[in-house]
Structures are given as structure tokens and as C-alpha cells.
Amino acid sequence: MLITDINVLVVDDVNAMRVNIRELLKGVGFRTVKVASSVDEAKPLLEADPVHLVLADLHMEPLNGLDFLQYVRAHPAYKTVPFVMVTAENAKENVIAAITAGVDDYIMKPFTAVQLQNKVYAVLQRKKVIG
Amino acid sequence: MTSSSQSNAGQNNSQIEIFIQELEGFAVKAESTLKRVEEDLDGNKGLLSEFSESMFTIRGTALQLGFPRIAEIAELGEELALKGQTATHRAHVRRCVAALWDAQTTVKYLIVHRDSETSEEQQILMNRLQAMLNAFGGARPKVGQDEIEALLRSRN
Numbered sequence: 001m002l003i004t005d006i007n008v009l010v011v012d013d014v015n016a017m018r019v020n021i022r023e024l025l026k027g028v029g030f031r032t033v034k035v036a037s038s039v040d041e042a043k044p045l046l047e048a049d050p051v052h053l054v055l056a057d058l059h060m061e062p063l064n065g066l067d068f069l070q071y072v073r074a075h076p077a078y079k080t081v082p083f084v085m086v087t088a089e090n091a092k093e094n095v096i097a098a099i100t101a102g103v104d105d106y107i108m109k110p111f112t113a114v115q116l117q118n119k120v121y122a123v124l125q126r127k128k129v130i131g
Numbered sequence: 132m133t134s135s136s137q138s139n140a141g142q143n144n145s146q147i148e149i150f151i152q153e154l155e156g157f158a159v160k161a162e163s164t165l166k167r168v169e170e171d172l173d174g175n176k177g178l179l180s181e182f183s184e185s186m187f188t189i190r191g192t193a194l195q196l197g198f199p200r201i202a203e204i205a206e207l208g209e210e211l212a213l214k215g216q217t218a219t220h221r222a223h224v225r226r227c228v229a230a231l232w233d234a235q236t237t238v239k240y241l242i243v244h245r246d247s248e249t250s251e252e253q254q255i256l257m258n259r260l261q262a263m264l265n266a267f268g269g270a271r272p273k274v275g276q277d278e279i280e281a282l283l284r285s286r287n
Contacts, residue, residue, distance in 0.1 A: 016150035016192050059187060088191030092272040099282050106283065108276050110194040 001130055003029045003121075007049055010035045011042040011068060012057040012086070021055060021086065021116070028117040039063035043071065046078060052129055053120060054078075055107075058087035058098060066101050073102060082123045086111075150196055151242060154189055158239045161185035161208075165231055168215075172224045176216055182231065183212035189238060200249060201241045206270075207260040208234035214267040223267070230263050 008030050012018045018035040025033045034051075036042035038060060045051070054072060058065040065085055072078045085098050088109040098106060105123045107116065124130045164182045168175045186209035193201035208231055215227030233256055241253075264270060274282070 014153065014188060014192050016153050017195060019150075020195055059184065059191075061184075088187065088194055090273045090275070092274045095274050095279060096282065099279070099286055106279050108279065109191045110197070 001052070003124075003130060004031050006030055006052045006124065006129065007032045007034070008053045008055065009033075009042060009045055009051045010055045011037075011039065011060070011065070013037055013060045014057070017057065017086075024113045024116050025055075025120075027113050039068045039071070042068060046072070046075065051078070051081060053124060054081060054083045055086050055120075056083065058085050058089045058094070066098060069101055069103060080127065082120075082127045082129060084120065084123060147196070150192070151245070154192060154201070154242050155239070157185050157189050157192075158235065158242060161189070161235055162239070165228065165235060168224075169228055172221055172228065176218070176224050179212040179216040179227070179231075183209045183216070186212060186234075186238075198241070198245050200253070201238055201245065204234055204238050204241065204253075204257060204260070207257065207264060208238065210270040211260060211264050211267070213271070214264065218267070226263065227267070230260055234260055 008025055010018055010021050010025070010033060012021065012035070015037070018037065022033045022035055032049075034045050036045055040063065042056075054068075056065040056068050060068075065087070069083055069085075072081060072083055082104045083102075084105045084107060085103045086107045086109070087098075089095060089098070090108060095106065104127065105119055107119050111119075121130070161182050164178050164185065168178050168182070186205045190202045190205035190209060193199070193205060211227055211230055211234065215224050215231065218224045218227060237253060237256055241247075
């Protein structure tokens with residue numbers, strides 16, 4: 001699969017972040033980037049078209065990024081979909097909780113387009129979504 | 132090129148203004164939470180976790196949009212609010228809330244005057260917030276991206 005064929009889902013409760021991440025992803029070659037402002041808004045988007053990569057914020061309400069990770073991992077079609085946490089959370093215990101819960105990668109704010117690109121390309125290759 | 136201008140590159144002024152309005156919204160929410168805590172220090176100190184969340188959101192967004200000074204003060208507010216939430220003495224909660232008002236006011240000011248130079252007054256405030264945070268036991272242990280990479284590798 002080519003990068004241009006990858007459908008990305010971005011879940012973040014801050015509009016500024018959704019726009020920022022979507023623009024950065026489009027700038028590095030992704031064509032289809034869907035955005036959701038909450039976990040509840042994101043769930044139906046998983047059903048609409050296949051999603052090949054999820055980028056989710058950790059701190060959201062009422063359901064947070066870890067709740068969404070659990071939902072995605074329990075979904076028959078998305079058990080192994082690359083799931084990257086994108087957050088400013090740097091408190092050690094919370095970072096460890098996210099990593100233990102099974103995120104594929106963890107991107108700390110602030111990040112540049114190049115850092116984002118390196119991270120998502122690496123995880124897509126590791127999970128054999130792209131060659 | 133500074134990290135600030137790098138982060139802002141590609142975002143036009145109207146986008147930045149929309150983002151700033153969103154940041155202001157978070158600051159207003161934080162202010163409202165703080166008022167409720169002040170009304171009943173003992174009964175409502177648990178609401179400081181909401182204040183901390185608002186400061187966390189401001190910090191993350193400000194960092195990504197290239198406003199590090201806002202992020203720095205928001206982080207002090209985020210950590211101090213967590214200390215206040217678990218403080219057992221009313222006097223400690225009161226001291227925290229007073230400091231959080233300073234943090235809140237400064238964050239709001241900086242969101243509006245984001246391009247101004249750091250004033251001596253702001254630096255004094257940051258030093259004071261840091262000193263108070265230290266007096267309450269300091270911030271939670273933090274990790275950087277390198278340590279996160281190591282944690283991810285060790286898991287794999």
C-alpha cells in the first residue's frame with residue numbers, strides 16, 4: 001500500500017490540534033485524513049471506510065485516548081491497526097500506562113512535520129501496512 | 132528560524148486567531164473552575180483536577196502552536212493544581228489557589244499578548260510558582276521523548 005492510499009483517523013478534542021495534525025499529515029503525503037473531536041465521534045468513522053492509521057490524543061472527555069485504544073483493539077477489523085498516541089502528557093506514570101496499554105507509538109508535543117512523518121512511516125512499516 | 136516560527140509556519144493569521152480564541156476559551160473555563168474552588172476550599176478542592184486539565188490542554192496546544200512561555204506557566208499551574216487537590220491543610224489549599232489565580236491571569240494575558248517580550252514581572256511570577264511547587268514536593272516525575280523511545284523498545 002502507498003502512503004497516498006492510507007486513510008488516517010485523528011482524534012483530538014482541541015480543534016487547533018486537529019487542524020494542525022491534519023495539515024502536517026497532508027503536507028507529508030497523506031491524502032485522506034479524517035478528524036473527530038471525541039471518541040464517540042470517532043467510533044462511527046471506523047465503520048464508514050477502512051482506517052489504516054489512528055492518531056489519538058490521550059486526554060479527552062468523557063472517554064480518553066486509552067478508552068479509544070481499548071475499543072479499537074477489541075474491534076474485529078482493527079485489532080492490529082497502528083495506533084499512535086499524540087499528547088503533551090509527560091508525567092512518567094501516565095506515559096507508562098499508555099505504553100503498557102498497547103499503543104504502537106507515542107508522540108510528544110511539540111513535534112514538527114518531519115518528526116511526525118518519521119514516526120508514522122516507521123510504525124506503518126513495522127506493522128507492514130506499507131512496504 | 133525559531134521553534135516558534137517553525138511551528139507557526141504554514142498557518143495563516145486567521146487560523147492562528149481561531150486557535151487563540153480556543154485557547155482563550157480554555158482559560159475562561161479554568162477561571163470559572165477556580166472561582167468555584169474559592170467558594171468552598173474544602174468541599175470543592177477536588178475541582179482543581181479540572182483546573183489542572185484545562186492547564187494541560189493549554190500547555191499542549193500552546194507548545195504545538197509555538198507559544199512556549201504560555202506552555203511554561205500553564206505547566207506550573209497544572210502541577211500546582213494537582214498539589215492543591217491533595218493538600219490536607221486548608222491553608223495549603225488557600226496558598227495554592229492564590230498562586231493559581233496568578234498563573235491563570237498571566238496565561239490569559241499572554242494568550243492575548245503572545246508576541247510581547249517576557250517581562251521581569253512574569254519571570255518573578257514563574258520563579259514564585261516554581262518555588263511554591265517545590266515547597267509542595269515538586270512536579271511529578273517527567274519523561275522526555277528519548278526515555279519514551281526506550282520504554283517502547285523495552286516493551287517490544
